[in-house]
Amino acid sequence: MLDLNKTQILKLFNFREAVTLIQNAYVANAEGDVQTADVVHLGFPKTNGDCHIKSGHIEGTANYVIKIASGFYDNPSKGLASSNGIMLAFSATTGETVAILRDEGWLTDMRTAIGGALASRALARSNATAILIIGTGIQAKLQAQCLAKLMPERDLSFRVWGRTWLNAENAASELSKHGLNVLAVPVLDNEIRSADIIITTTPATAALFAEGLVSSGTHVTAIGADSPGKQELPVGLVTSASLRVCDIARQSLEHGEFQTASKSDASLAVTELGHVLSGTHGGRQSDDDISVVDLTGIAAQDIAITQAIIDAATSTDKN
Amino acid sequence: MLDLNKTQILKLFNFREAVTLIQNAYVANAEGDVQTADVVHLGFPKTNGDCHIKSGHIEGTANYVIKIASGFYDNPSKGLASSNGIMLAFSATTGETVAILRDEGWLTDMRTAIGGALASRALARSNATAILIIGTGIQAKLQAQCLAKLMPERDLSFRVWGRTWLNAENAASELSKHGLNVLAVPVLDNEIRSADIIITTTPATAALFAEGLVSSGTHVTAIGADSPGKQELPVGLVTSASLRVCDIARQSLEHGEFQTASKSDASLAVTELGHVLSGTHGGRQSDDDISVVDLTGIAAQDIAITQAIIDAATSTDKN
Numbered sequence: 001m002l003d004l005n006k007t008q009i010l011k012l013f014n015f016r017e018a019v020t021l022i023q024n025a026y027v028a029n030a031e032g033d034v035q036t037a038d039v040v041h042l043g044f045p046k047t048n049g050d051c052h053i054k055s056g057h058i059e060g061t062a063n064y065v066i067k068i069a070s071g072f073y074d075n076p077s078k079g080l081a082s083s084n085g086i087m088l089a090f091s092a093t094t095g096e097t098v099a100i101l102r103d104e105g106w107l108t109d110m111r112t113a114i115g116g117a118l119a120s121r122a123l124a125r126s127n128a129t130a131i132l133i134i135g136t137g138i139q140a141k142l143q144a145q146c147l148a149k150l151m152p153e154r155d156l157s158f159r160v161w162g163r164t165w166l167n168a169e170n171a172a173s174e175l176s177k178h179g180l181n182v183l184a185v186p187v188l189d190n191e192i193r194s195a196d197i198i199i200t201t202t203p204a205t206a207a208l209f210a211e212g213l214v215s216s217g218t219h220v221t222a223i224g225a226d227s228p229g230k231q232e233l234p235v236g237l238v239t240s241a242s243l244r245v246c247d248i249a250r251q252s253l254e255h256g257e258f259q260t261a262s263k264s265d266a267s268l269a270v271t272e273l274g275h276v277l278s279g280t281h282g283g284r285q286s287d288d289d290i291s292v293v294d295l296t297g298i299a300a301q302d303i304a305i306t307q308a309i310i311d312a313a314t315s316t317d318k319n
Numbered sequence: 320m321l322d323l324n325k326t327q328i329l330k331l332f333n334f335r336e337a338v339t340l341i342q343n344a345y346v347a348n349a350e351g352d353v354q355t356a357d358v359v360h361l362g363f364p365k366t367n368g369d370c371h372i373k374s375g376h377i378e379g380t381a382n383y384v385i386k387i388a389s390g391f392y393d394n395p396s397k398g399l400a401s402s403n404g405i406m407l408a409f410s411a412t413t414g415e416t417v418a419i420l421r422d423e424g425w426l427t428d429m430r431t432a433i434g435g436a437l438a439s440r441a442l443a444r445s446n447a448t449a450i451l452i453i454g455t456g457i458q459a460k461l462q463a464q465c466l467a468k469l470m471p472e473r474d475l476s477f478r479v480w481g482r483t484w485l486n487a488e489n490a491a492s493e494l495s496k497h498g499l500n501v502l503a504v505p506v507l508d509n510e511i512r513s514a515d516i517i518i519t520t521t522p523a524t525a526a527l528f529a530e531g532l533v534s535s536g537t538h539v540t541a542i543g544a545d546s547p548g549k550q551e552l553p554v555g556l557v558t559s560a561s562l563r564v565c566d567i568a569r570q571s572l573e574h575g576e577f578q579t580a581s582k583s584d585a586s587l588a589v590t591e592l593g594h595v596l597s598g599t600h601g602g603r604q605s606d607d608d609i610s611v612v613d614l615t616g617i618a619a620q621d622i623a624i625t626q627a628i629i630d631a632a633t634s635t636d637k638n
Binding site: 003035037038040041042043044047049051053055056057064066068070071072075078080084086088090092093094095096097100102 | 322354356357359360361362363366368370372374375376383385387389390391394397399403405407409411412413414415416419421
């Protein structure tokens with residue numbers, strides 16, 4: 001049985017392998033080949049915490065995966081991170097424990113960022129280079145880094161905006177150290193107009209910018225909304241978009257970015273990302289299309305990134 | 320973080336401590352002080368396996384517990400046990416991982432047996448000494464051993480019956496080595512009539528004996544039925560009993576022993592074991608009562624027995 005801590009996981013992590021497995025996982029999910037259990041939620045109101053359990057299996061693969069992720073929001077005052085998590089893998093043939101990955105939530109952050117980058121690459125114009133990141137947290141930085149890694153051939157320029165100027169400066173400075181061409185920007189509206197790709201990564205509960213600012217041809221990937229009441233984009237942008245794509249329709253319409261738009265239009269049409277990645281759905285049809293992706297996160301991503309670490313550890317063992 | 324394997328867990332296990340914590344857990348559960356998430360089920364039809372995830376937290380206690388239990392029924396042909404499992408405990412204050420107990424399902428077997436023994440002791444006549452165990456597997460043996468440990472002052476005699484005579488002989492022989500006064504019996508019906516306590520531990524899907532055989536004053540604890548379609552007792556015994564007790568009403572009526580009886584009587588009255596153990600419900604009213612307990616297993620038991628191991632390990636550390 002593998003038992004790895006975060007340091008060991010970071011050392012084993014191979015970006016390209018993870019991207020391939022996560023891409024395959026989205027396709028499998030859209031094609032109905034992923035068994036995903038309902039998410040378990042435990043709440044701890046007295047200690048300002050909660051815990052989610054996601055679990056599932058991709059048909060035909062070796063292991064099933066159970067992810068336990070918690071957030072205890074008073075932790076920072078104790079010098080601890082709010083988020084915590086472990087991934088567990090079990091043999092789908094014998095039930096034996098295959099791996100305990102004590103990743104402290106890092107694998108979730110990374111699979112989320114890879115998912116967003118895959119979606120942005122798949123749906124943006126082929127000549128898109130101006131990227132606007134809204135938000136300054138871990139996802140803001142990881143989305144930028146993953147997109148840069150996925151599009152090494154393009155001369156990408158990043159802009160970062162956050163409600164707090166200092167945070168935007170710090171995020172830009174950190175990304176710059178990773179070799180990205182990046183600038184913190186103090187005013188959002190003009191940046192919205194000129195971006196080719198907009199990636200939103202905030203916990204907002206209302207639209208971050210006004211309707212009508214997004215130019216034709218822009219692609220938007222919304223990462224932040226993952227529970228009832230959250231919203232980052234103006235409803236009109238979502239309803240008028242040429243194409244709405246999500247990781248899993250049920251989640252997205254119930255508690256993702258598309259929840260607000262689907263309240264006013266119960267028949268809102270959405271396409272699952274796996275169908276775009278597999279080519280079953282043609283994706284963007286013209287350079288003038290506005291495309292919007294909403295990702296709420298699916299167990300298939302957890303399964304894929306866990307398998308990537310297991311594969312890396314196993315091949316290391318063999319060498 | 321504690322990381323213990325089965326051998327280490329067995330060494331740390333203290334029966335009395337576990338009994339106390341499990342008894343408290345039943346009371347907390349009946350009083351609404353346990354947060355229990357819906358059970359997650361993953362199925363693996365191609366490999367003849369399944370996995371269940373139970374999770375919860377007892378209000379006011381240090382840790383929440385997640386149990387992952389699997390059954391892969393082709394394992395014995397590979398020289399592996401069918402059942403497997405781990406218990407995970409996390410701080411209900413910070414979310415940090417407190418313990419990984421790789422007990423291979425042993426803690427579940429033990430908490431189930433302690434639950435049955437607590438119920439049998441609480442509801443049988445105070446002068447009950449003749450115990451009939453139906454079934455010859457792990458639960459049959461553990462129920463007998465736990466009941467003997469819980470009633471050291473009584474001169475208990477055990478009888479064991481199973482569909483396969485050799486299995487009954489082997490179970491009796493093993494229990495005898497543990498110091499129990501025990502006899503394997505080849506014919507069931509007369510044993511039903513003369514038992515003071517009957518404990519059923521089989522995966523049966525129809526009544527194991529005919530209606531009308533159970534004498535007045537007998538107590539019955541049914542352990543086997545834990546999913547739709549399972550049944551060990553004649554419906555008439557359940558519906559005519561003076562008292563029906565279960566660990567958790569919803570489970571018992573939906574997929575436990577009481578499921579069949581509740582189909583013919585939707586208003587079937589049941590009492591939760593925690594109320595009997597706390598004294599809120601008076602339990603048996605007369606030596607002529609027939610009482611029936613159905614236990615389907617609750618997360619509170621898992622939480623309690625996990626905490627018992629953590630307590631033992633922590634106090635060992637301190638010594």
